[in-house]
Each structure stands twice: as C-alpha cells, then as structure tokens.
Amino acid sequence: MNDIIEALDASVRSVCGKYDEANRRNGWNPALWSALESIGVTTLSVPEECGGSGGDVATAVAVLEVLGEHAAAVPYAETALLAGRLLSGCGVQVPAGPLASIVVGTELQVLPTSGGVHVSGIARRVPWARAAEHLVVLVEDRVILLRRGEGLIAEGANLAGEPRDDVAFDCAVPDERVHWLRGESARVVREQALRTTLARAALIAGAARRALELTVTYAGEREQFGRPIGKFQAVQQHLAAMAGEVVLTKIAVEAAAVAVDEDNGAEVAVMAAKTVAGQAAGLVASLAHQIHGALGYTEEHPLRHSTTRLWAWRDEGGNEAACSAVLEQHVLAAGKGGLWPLISGHVSVPTKESL
Structure with missing residues (x-):
C-alpha cells in the first residue's frame, strides 16, 4: 500500500465509521454518500478534465475494499468505476450525485428521433437505480444520460437488501444528452x-x-x-x-x-x-x-x-x-x-x- 492509498484508506474508513449504524438500517445511505463526496472520492477514477479526481482503478479498488468492510449502502462502484467511466469516455463532464449504469440489452430499445433519441423498454435489476440522480445508458457507440424521473422504478433487492431495481422507460432524450464514444x-x-x-x-x-x-x-x-x-x-x-x-x-x-x-x-x-x-x-x-x-x-x-x-x-x-x-x-x-x-x-x- 503506497502513501496515497494509505491516507485515502484512513480517510474513507473514518467517514464510514460514523455511518455504520445507518448502513445496517437502510438500503441506501445518502448521508454517507454526501460525506464521501465531501472528501472527493466518489469520482476517484474519473479524469480531472471530466470533473473527477483523476485517480486510477487501483485507488478506487482500495476505497471499495473499505466500503465492503463497512457494508456501505452507497453506489460507489456504479458511479466511480462504471457510469463515470462511460461519460468520461465520451469526453463529457460527469454530473454530481450518485449514478447508475445500464448496458442496453434485448428488452431496451433506443430509436433515433429528429431531436435526439427515444428510449423504451425495461432494464432489469439495475444496481442502485432508485438512489441514482442519473442513469447512464450504453447503447452501441453512444452513451445516453437519463434523469431518474424519466424511468418508472420497480424496487427490487439482492440477498443483502441492496437495491437491484427494474426500470421501465418510455421517454424522449434530447441530443445534448446523447454522447458519442471516443473508443471502440x-x-x-x-x-x-x-x-x-x-x-x-x-x-x-x-x-x-x-x-x-x-x-x-x-x-x-x-x-x-x-x-x-x-x-x-x-x-x-x-x-x-x-x-x-x-x-x-x-x-x-x-x-x-x-x-x-x-x-x-x-x-x-x-x-x-x-x-x-x-x-x-x-x-x-x-x-x-x-x-x-x-x-x-x-x-x-x-x-x-x-x-x-x-x-x-x-x-x-x-x-x-x-x-x-x-x-x-x-x-x-x-x-x-x-x-x-x-x-x-x-x-x-x-x-x-x-x-
């Protein structure tokens, strides 16, 4: 463990220790999320030019180990490693707040319209959908940024009680929230x-x-x-x-x-x-x-x-x-x-x- 990861480990551990009881009571802990945001770790592996902290995957994994140890009820992996990575891969700013990511499957359709795209269908068992401010959808070579209110959420959970929600969509998304990937x-x-x-x-x-x-x-x-x-x-x-x-x-x-x-x-x-x-x-x-x-x-x-x-x-x-x-x-x-x-x-x- 290098000095940076050691210091980060101590900081995250200290923050998590204050909210252990809330983690055990609830399926989602917004107070802990706010505390993690305040120390700058929620977008740790997102480049600085896209609004993140510019850390690498190894550093984000060190944070995840501490969060796993404390049973932290927050969508850290979904925000820092998954949705944040998709948006930064398009060269756009990552919005504040918790995120969830969706890779389009057979039950979700994205069709072009004159002013953007139309998203319809159901995304199954999306981790932390109910807590996310935005849902980041990967479809072919595009990344679509959806607001939480644009989908109808049917709450579900895994064995530990963590949110694994079905989200039904039938909405139009304007061009400014449809981004093109820079890579394959x-x-x-x-x-x-x-x-x-x-x-x-x-x-x-x-x-x-x-x-x-x-x-x-x-x-x-x-x-x-x-x-x-x-x-x-x-x-x-x-x-x-x-x-x-x-x-x-x-x-x-x-x-x-x-x-x-x-x-x-x-x-x-x-x-x-x-x-x-x-x-x-x-x-x-x-x-x-x-x-x-x-x-x-x-x-x-x-x-x-x-x-x-x-x-x-x-x-x-x-x-x-x-x-x-x-x-x-x-x-x-x-x-x-x-x-x-x-x-x-x-x-x-x-x-x-x-x-």
Whole structure:
C-alpha cells in the first residue's frame, strides 16, 4: 500500500465509521454518500478534465475494499468505476450525485428521433437505480444520460437488501444528452463487464475481512468449558483458514486492479480475482457462522450484514463457474508452453523443444 492509498484508506474508513449504524438500517445511505463526496472520492477514477479526481482503478479498488468492510449502502462502484467511466469516455463532464449504469440489452430499445433519441423498454435489476440522480445508458457507440424521473422504478433487492431495481422507460432524450464514444464500442462493453466483476471482487475482499474480524473478536470473548472458544484447536484452525482466504483475496484483487490500469492481461487477472473471491466468500461466511452459532444470523448482529453481502456479491459480476470458464478459454488459447506467460504476464519459460 503506497502513501496515497494509505491516507485515502484512513480517510474513507473514518467517514464510514460514523455511518455504520445507518448502513445496517437502510438500503441506501445518502448521508454517507454526501460525506464521501465531501472528501472527493466518489469520482476517484474519473479524469480531472471530466470533473473527477483523476485517480486510477487501483485507488478506487482500495476505497471499495473499505466500503465492503463497512457494508456501505452507497453506489460507489456504479458511479466511480462504471457510469463515470462511460461519460468520461465520451469526453463529457460527469454530473454530481450518485449514478447508475445500464448496458442496453434485448428488452431496451433506443430509436433515433429528429431531436435526439427515444428510449423504451425495461432494464432489469439495475444496481442502485432508485438512489441514482442519473442513469447512464450504453447503447452501441453512444452513451445516453437519463434523469431518474424519466424511468418508472420497480424496487427490487439482492440477498443483502441492496437495491437491484427494474426500470421501465418510455421517454424522449434530447441530443445534448446523447454522447458519442471516443473508443471502440465492443471494447468499452468488455471494459464495463471487467470493471463490474472487479468491483464485486473488491467488495468481497472488504466484507470477508470484516467477517474475520468479527469472528476473531467473538472467539476471544465467548467462553465454553471455562475458557474462550478461540483457545480450542478446531476454532483456531477455522480462523486460520479464514485469514488465509482473506489475504489471498486481497492480493488477487489488488493485482487485478493493477492489470486493469496497465492493460496487461486484465481479463485473466480479473477473472482469477473473482474466482478466488467467490471461493473465499463461501468459506469465510460458512466458518464465521459456524463459530458464531445462531447468534450471527440474527437481524441485530453485524455479521449478517457482511455474510449476506458475501453471498450476494459472489453471484454478481460472474460466479466462480463463469469466471473459471473464461480462464479455461484463455488457457486453451495459450496453447503448449503458453501457461506460464499467461500466469506471469510477461515471463516466458523455455520449453524442451526450444532448448
């Protein structure tokens, strides 16, 4: 962790600590969002010329880890990594306030009109749609900026209670809110998918760390047979297994963020990170609840807010099976002698035939 990320980590952690209780009560925490805006992190990976703070993906991922740890009820990934990236990719200013992003699918139609476009249809399970001031829609080589009131929202939620809303559109959008991408649209779509996957892996890294901390504390306080349960070898083995998964996930996520920034083996790194994070989510949640017993499942206990997010985020952005399938394709495409360069990114090991 460099000095900038360390200072940013401390600042975000301090802000989040003031709103932990509100995160547990509500599906959306506008007070925390305002506090994050005040310290300038909500558009961290957006270039300064587009109204952002000019940070890189690795820095934004460091913030996401802290937000995941605190179960922060804010659309940070959707604003900083996804919607903000789409708008800045068109060279336009990113508006203030929380954002949500939509990649047009078969149920959403965008047709040209004399003064702009007409958007109709339904976007399913849009993260944080009800909280967003603007909805940023990617369709082919255009990015369309919609106001929240231009869509009819049917509220939904994931397993952790985070907003995953259906939004029905039937509205005209003027030309000034229709922007053209500067890059190849297919590449932008792939980048959006990778950033979504990386964001969920980073959030898992934070939530897993929080689950471990809560479990270590509980194991040191809960007594059985006259001593803390953390003194029993079986519990110690569980804690050690959890700690190993937490560290591995953090390393994989941060390596993937660097790969995205450097555009060097990004897909392999991100898919590997999400696979590791998904496996860690299952093990950490299982062992945390095993050590806590029934207490950890109650509405009032903070562990539930971490583990339900681990389960929800594990399936979002591609689960282990989906990410592993992508990795398999890369391994097969690398062919004989290509596995090590694929893993290392740049180091080649001589084969027997080349000696």
